[in-house]
Amino acid sequence: MEALRAHQSGEVDPAVHPVVQTERIPTLDILRGVALLGILLMNIQAFGLTDASLDQLIRNPHGGNYWLMTLVHGLFENKMRALFSMLFGAGIILFLTKTRSGSGMDAPELFIRRQLWLIVFGLVNAWGLLWPYDILFHYGIVGIFLFPFIRLSPRALLVCAVVAGLIFSGKLYWQFAEQKQKYEKFLPIAALEKKNKKVKLTDEQKEAKSAWEGLVKEHQYDRKADNADVLAMRSDYSTVWAHQASKIKEMEAPSFYQEGIWDILSMMLLGMALFKWGFLSSRLTTRQYIFLAIGGLLVGQAMAWLSMPSHELEVVNFTKYISGASLPVAGVFMPFERAFSSIGWASLVLLAYRAGIGMWLWKALGAVGQLAFTNYLMQSVLCTLFFYGYGLGYFGDLKLYQLYIVVAEVWLLQIVFSLVWLKNFRFGPLEWLWRSLTYGKRQPMRLTEKTSPVTPVLS
Template identity: 75%
Template sequence: MTNYQPVAQTERIQTIDILRGVALLGILLMNIQEFGLTEASLHQLVRGPHGGNYWLQTIIHALFEHKMRALFSMLFGAGIILFLAKNRTGAGMATPELFIRRQMWLIAFGLVNALVLLWFGDILFHYGIVGILLFPFNRLPARTLLVCAVVVGLIYSGKNYWNFAEQKQKYEKYQTVVALEKKNKKVKLTDEQKDDKSAWEGIVKGAKYDQKADKADIIAMRSDYATVWNHMVPKIQSMEAPFFYQIILWDVVSMMLLGMALFKWGFFSNRLTTRDYALLALGGLLIGQTIAWLSLPSYELKITNISKYISTSVVPLAEVLMPFERGFTAIGWASLVLLLYRSGIGAWLWKALRAVGQMAFTNYLMQSVLCTLFFFGYGFGYFGDLKFYQLYFIVAEIWLIQLVFSVAWLHYFRFGPLEWLWRSLTYGERQPMRLTPPAPLETPILS
């Protein structure tokens, strides 16, 4: 029998929707920085006087940087199991085929988000590819999935260490050449030695603040759509291709595998005891934040003085510990949210967060639309114009818009507009959209 009806409201796991809503809104805390300011401007906050903007950036970095995206990835991993666990047919396809089709459409939406909406930090393209890769893992037991997540996380750490080791090697070759020049000022360098020297000098130059280049970047982003597109495409191509396969792939795979394991243990579906969630919240945040704050000096030194960072560091602490910092902190935040949900306080907030999470696809792309139109030149052109703290007024406004919009929309419709489009494309048939109003009660005129 054909079965392509949307999941009924009573069948949805409310806590997954709530956590997805929290993660989605939390992601904007970091993304807004890239939407509104240049990377050079953000690094200047670390290099310059440590005022209020520096501390705001530092606190957000420690508490939320990569952690909300990690939680979002975990929930996507849980969603893989949820989709494949239900018998579905549509467009002449069985569940596995529909899943692959679903992921292929997600890849297409990701390309639209990156190449049309011009958000270089898109994750839909990555999720689409990784979801297909993880398809065979969905039947593994939770412990095996956890082991796989740890192994992939270690590979991620290893990749970061490898990059660090390559830079250290370049620095050592540079030092050898400089020592040779000091010893004999008239020495004629070979082509290889010249390359060794210029390679490290290029790295140092790229790490320094270039005011002229920064201004040119801002001018380009405040220009018309064609200019912004030409300026952004190289960065988008790097994120969607080489950087993805070198770094992001391992990051996303590890978190999705962890999410699949946690789902099988009942973590996301609110099945653990209150004591378990309390211990996970305390332990996760304590371990994750300890790693975050211990790694902070290494992270900042890389920005302020890359030569000292490479020469004095044995291990790139921030990069190597990143998978574990993210994993523990994300679990801690999720556990804390579930504890608060169990308390029964603020039912209106949980309803709104659940609506945002149920419409996560629509809301994620809405953030791209709202932010690019506000900051980029073909919209209001505020790129590079706001102070760091002012970015979070925009975050608050977008949060409010999405909370209200999501609740209002789901009052009349089964799911968000892009969720409807995605499902319709996946199943090859237009899905029911409007909620069926309840039939009026018939009251007899005469008793």
């Protein structure tokens, strides 16, 4: 309990060593397991289908696949990733305030090394395993900027999280405003051409027309391009690599630095605040968790379902979406929708855990969460080998509902693997590698191995 109070107050211990089993906070592992498995609910769609084919379900809103996608989108999209980001923020505090090994380095230097290695793992996940929506690369970068924040009070961290969320909303609104501006420049040109079909446009008018028509084309279904995407993803490794390269570059550079960094930053800061308040370590009262579960899910889900028509209209009729809307509701709500919903889901999980319901389930989820790093990359390995052409080549071949059969199989495999592995080892294989690289020496792996004595770090 003294250690936990030190974590929440932000006091830094003068020595550093890798976390041992007795120091783990069970609820963090359980929530991390829930988030890790929940992330696959959304990622599986990108693993197995093209974006265009998913949009076609929205353009033809009927049948079980449409309602399944709508349900998953409303309940879980971005919420589980947000919870994962919150827990990573809590992990920053834990790393910098728990005691570590006598590595000859102080805690901030070890933390920077840890984050730099995480960036390397993220690059391997993106460029080696060809998963364009990797989050490890982004977490590694954002985490480096966040470690000075650990001494802030929970209230100050919450304010910072809200500010970052507002900037993220503002970025999405700015993008919408730029699109609306292109539409407004196009309108008089369209009216001019309607009045006189033989009118000769200036270079500026041609550019404005091309900009808007290109934007509209991006939001229309192109069967030929969609089939080409499927064919490329069912090809050999080098073809898939070349096909995914542009998307990976977009996600790890422009998209991240323009918008994504504020999304991750806001959720990590919120996680740091929640950890210091004791929320993530199950230190609130049952009444408080009930209030947060009901309030968080009501507010978050209300935002999710209110923004759904805006999201669908953007896909179905982009011109009507831009011309008729004064505010991109889905984009503006996004950071707050996911924050409220994630807190609600986490509260619900903690209430069930506190009630002692299904303790076997919490043990399983805790094991998955303890091996979250290994399991995250395992999902990339399993799904790319199942769907991509250099594996089994099922990309674009399954219906949406069939993808969730794959999800259930991956979940089962990861639960069994995690439980069996932890019967013999302290860490997951990649957790062990990450720690060994961070500390610059091999860490004890088996439960029977002796740990190194704690020694002070250099000042």
